[in-house]
Amino acid sequence: MRPAIITLTTDFGLGGPYVAAVKGVLLERAPGVQLVDVCHTISPQNILEGGFVLANIVDVFPEGTVHLAVVDPGVGTERRLLACSVARQWFVLPDNGLITGVTRHHPPDEIRELTSPSIRREFVSATFHGRDILAPAAAHLALGRPAEELGPLRSKFITLRNFEPTADEEGFVGEVIFKDTFGNLITNIHVDRLGDAPGDSWKVEIAGERIAGIVRTYGDCPAGTLVALSGGSGWIEVAVVNGDAGRLLTAGPGTTVRLRREG
Amino acid sequence: MRPAIITLTTDFGLGGPYVAAVKGVLLERAPGVQLVDVCHTISPQNILEGGFVLANIVDVFPEGTVHLAVVDPGVGTERRLLACSVARQWFVLPDNGLITGVTRHHPPDEIRELTSPSIRREFVSATFHGRDILAPAAAHLALGRPAEELGPLRSKFITLRNFEPTADEEGFVGEVIFKDTFGNLITNIHVDRLGDAPGDSWKVEIAGERIAGIVRTYGDCPAGTLVALSGGSGWIEVAVVNGDAGRLLTAGPGTTVRLRREG
Amino acid sequence: MRPAIITLTTDFGLGGPYVAAVKGVLLERAPGVQLVDVCHTISPQNILEGGFVLANIVDVFPEGTVHLAVVDPGVGTERRLLACSVARQWFVLPDNGLITGVTRHHPPDEIRELTSPSIRREFVSATFHGRDILAPAAAHLALGRPAEELGPLRSKFITLRNFEPTADEEGFVGEVIFKDTFGNLITNIHVDRLGDAPGDSWKVEIAGERIAGIVRTYGDCPAGTLVALSGGSGWIEVAVVNGDAGRLLTAGPGTTVRLRREG
Numbered sequence: 001m002r003p004a005i006i007t008l009t010t011d012f013g014l015g016g017p018y019v020a021a022v023k024g025v026l027l028e029r030a031p032g033v034q035l036v037d038v039c040h041t042i043s044p045q046n047i048l049e050g051g052f053v054l055a056n057i058v059d060v061f062p063e064g065t066v067h068l069a070v071v072d073p074g075v076g077t078e079r080r081l082l083a084c085s086v087a088r089q090w091f092v093l094p095d096n097g098l099i100t101g102v103t104r105h106h107p108p109d110e111i112r113e114l115t116s117p118s119i120r121r122e123f124v125s126a127t128f129h130g131r132d133i134l135a136p137a138a139a140h141l142a143l144g145r146p147a148e149e150l151g152p153l154r155s156k157f158i159t160l161r162n163f164e165p166t167a168d169e170e171g172f173v174g175e176v177i178f179k180d181t182f183g184n185l186i187t188n189i190h191v192d193r194l195g196d197a198p199g200d201s202w203k204v205e206i207a208g209e210r211i212a213g214i215v216r217t218y219g220d221c222p223a224g225t226l227v228a229l230s231g232g233s234g235w236i237e238v239a240v241v242n243g244d245a246g247r248l249l250t251a252g253p254g255t256t257v258r259l260r261r262e263g
Numbered sequence: 264m265r266p267a268i269i270t271l272t273t274d275f276g277l278g279g280p281y282v283a284a285v286k287g288v289l290l291e292r293a294p295g296v297q298l299v300d301v302c303h304t305i306s307p308q309n310i311l312e313g314g315f316v317l318a319n320i321v322d323v324f325p326e327g328t329v330h331l332a333v334v335d336p337g338v339g340t341e342r343r344l345l346a347c348s349v350a351r352q353w354f355v356l357p358d359n360g361l362i363t364g365v366t367r368h369h370p371p372d373e374i375r376e377l378t379s380p381s382i383r384r385e386f387v388s389a390t391f392h393g394r395d396i397l398a399p400a401a402a403h404l405a406l407g408r409p410a411e412e413l414g415p416l417r418s419k420f421i422t423l424r425n426f427e428p429t430a431d432e433e434g435f436v437g438e439v440i441f442k443d444t445f446g447n448l449i450t451n452i453h454v455d456r457l458g459d460a461p462g463d464s465w466k467v468e469i470a471g472e473r474i475a476g477i478v479r480t481y482g483d484c485p486a487g488t489l490v491a492l493s494g495g496s497g498w499i500e501v502a503v504v505n506g507d508a509g510r511l512l513t514a515g516p517g518t519t520v521r522l523r524r525e526g
Numbered sequence: 527m528r529p530a531i532i533t534l535t536t537d538f539g540l541g542g543p544y545v546a547a548v549k550g551v552l553l554e555r556a557p558g559v560q561l562v563d564v565c566h567t568i569s570p571q572n573i574l575e576g577g578f579v580l581a582n583i584v585d586v587f588p589e590g591t592v593h594l595a596v597v598d599p600g601v602g603t604e605r606r607l608l609a610c611s612v613a614r615q616w617f618v619l620p621d622n623g624l625i626t627g628v629t630r631h632h633p634p635d636e637i638r639e640l641t642s643p644s645i646r647r648e649f650v651s652a653t654f655h656g657r658d659i660l661a662p663a664a665a666h667l668a669l670g671r672p673a674e675e676l677g678p679l680r681s682k683f684i685t686l687r688n689f690e691p692t693a694d695e696e697g698f699v700g701e702v703i704f705k706d707t708f709g710n711l712i713t714n715i716h717v718d719r720l721g722d723a724p725g726d727s728w729k730v731e732i733a734g735e736r737i738a739g740i741v742r743t744y745g746d747c748p749a750g751t752l753v754a755l756s757g758g759s760g761w762i763e764v765a766v767v768n769g770d771a772g773r774l775l776t777a778g779p780g781t782t783v784r785l786r787r788e789g
Binding site: 274275276277278279280281282284286287288290294295298300307308336338339388389390391394 | 706
């Protein structure tokens with residue numbers, strides 16, 4: 001039988017005891033659960049980046065996986081905490097837009113607000129709800145216990161507008177959403193927005209540069225070439241073959257990117 | 264049945280093969296044990312920081328957990344290696360003060376010095392005792408084997424004096440012990456030292472700034488406010504609401520912090 | 527029974543969804559497999575560093591372990607992907623020299639080229655073969671399925687020449703292959719190349735400095751001393767006792783190191 005899986009995505013950073021404290025609560029409550037670190041270096045309180053990471057894992061994890069995500073600038077205020085069932089997986093997170101990318105293709109089947117006083121740690125701190133409320137809820141779901149025990153059904157959830165580019169008659173205006181370790185600039189423009197137009201009918205503008213066409217892979221061009229391509233998860237990205245596009249263009253998250261269809 | 268858990272806390276950093284070499288030894292000797300990375304970015308040879316991390320996980324992990332911790336500036340010298348039973352968990356580490364925070368509330372029930380030549384790797388290197396001595400001992404305990412086989416009972420262990428603040432008639436003089444990824448400055452002054460005096464009866468002094476009162480949470484004040492609060496594990500910390508206190512105050516580990524009770 | 531183990535070594539960095547996407551595929555296809563992060567901070571596309579990491583874990587992991595390694599500057603070009611059986615473990619990786627260090631003591635028993643169209647994800651991207659081809663192959667092997675289903679037998683594989691030093695009549699000329707978090711400079715000169723000559727018969731030259739003799743451990747010399755020693759896995763390394771050799775010598779990967787036998 002497949003053991004239950006809980007993944008963790010946070011902006012806690014890699015130093016300190018915070019991630020481990022969450023893991024301890026999960027293992028205490030759900031013995032034998034398989035823990036998977038997704039990413040703990042989300043830029044502090046960057047919900048858009050956290051949402052991008054989650055959007056890229058929903059299609060690879062098995063059914064039943066519970067994803068615990070904590071990027072939570074509103075901790076200690078009145079923001080809601082949710083468990084959302086999407087694509088037969090659970091996402092346990094604050095209701096601040098973190099779920100946006102996950103719901104691009106899969107609307108939630110069920111949303112619960114985490115209000116149950118019994119599915120929390122006995123002492124709930126004012127600043128560490130990841131450990132004290134979200135982790136017990138994730139453990140509860142990983143154990144296969146009823147979602148209805150977590151709290152009432154909800155139908156609404158917050159989504160981020162800048163997770164999608166703006167469409168106009170010429171194409172799209174979006175932004176860089178993530179710079180990876182190679183300096184590739186991943187945008188919020190997904191290839192599924194581009195329709196049937198061939199790659200070479202697009203022009204990409206970023207940081208004063210124009211790139212003609214969207215190529216298939218890095219290997220199609222000589223080293224040092226600035227290229228636009230559709231990356232491994234379908235997001236349009238700007239890269240330098242065997243180089244660092246972020247450094248070359250002095251660009252990163254937030255940089256505007258335009259796609260225009262050529263005549 | 265709950266699988267055995269071994270956690271790892273080191274200053275090995277995230278690059279290189281060192282952490283994985285320890286994990287390989289653990290998995291070779293304790294098949295199926297559940298490994299949990301706590302933190303590998305302890306500042307090199309910073310025992311105080313390592314001790315802070317351990318202090319914050321002892322209350323969340325289940326009974327029987329084995330915590331392997333390696334911050335070991337004395338490797339290759341005559342320092343002792345210990346297994347300490349605290350709060351029904353085992354801590355396997357050098358006897359250099361790393362255990363200090365763990366024993367704040369829980370005195371050790373049993374201390375063994377790791378002298379047994381049979382519970383080591385066949386070839387013990389001069390510089391990698393984490394892999395060659397501590398890991399085999401941790402695997403031994405995770406398998407539920409008798410602690411007495413590790414070596415003789417000991418009653419003493421080294422503790423760090425600066426893990427606790429100094430008390431005087433006005434309050435406490437302590438220091439920043441950890442700066443987290445958000446720039447929050449966590450001090451070595453625990454709320455359990457403050458007695459029943461209400462939060463607003465305290466004044467906090469750090470880096471030339473005075474903060475009136477200890478608040479409940481970040482959300483109580485407008486963005487940009489410099490606040491002192493009791494953090495998620497009870498340590499007094501200095502933070503900027505939605506900001507970075509470390510950067511604002513040019514402060515970090517070692518910075519002096521004073522708490523004074525007002526009139 | 528021992529659960530199957532898959533380790534992961536990549537240059538993906540710690541940010542973003544890439545490592546987790548690989549893990550999701552592994553867990554989907556090999557339920558219950560034990561995942562071990564070795565290192566994800568290999569310098570981008572640095573095959574030599576990746577090879578060094580793998581060389582240091584082959585002797586500690588149990589038989590049957592599957593090591594998935596992705597440092598793959600040639601993704602999207604015609605480079606081959608391989609599964610190599612070495613020392614009763616599997617290494618699943620691009621054929622670009624990553625395997626070099628692993629085969630220092632253990633020649634491969636079996637090499638398969640990963641050509642089978644059925645042991646891949648349904649949609650294979652042009653830029654993420656770690657997720658789409660290597661991960662399914664690693665899961666296949668972790669499940670104990672026949673290696674022959676992966677693709678045809680091969681006898682050749684690429685090795686890196688600069689993984690070994692050059693020998694001359696005076697000794698060896700090598701290079702720094704890894705700088706660890708303490709600033710220790712690990713070279714590509716393994717103690718097994720030095721024969722029976724005692725440590726104090728060697729002179730080490732690096733960055734204009736001369737070090738007399740190879741010592742046993744850091745603890746043999748006073749703090750601040752520049753020393754050469756045989757590290758925990760047998761590579762000659764240059765260190766400053768309780769200090770940072772990389773900073774002191776302004777040296778790092780690629781710096782030339784000479785060992786000369788005296789008189």
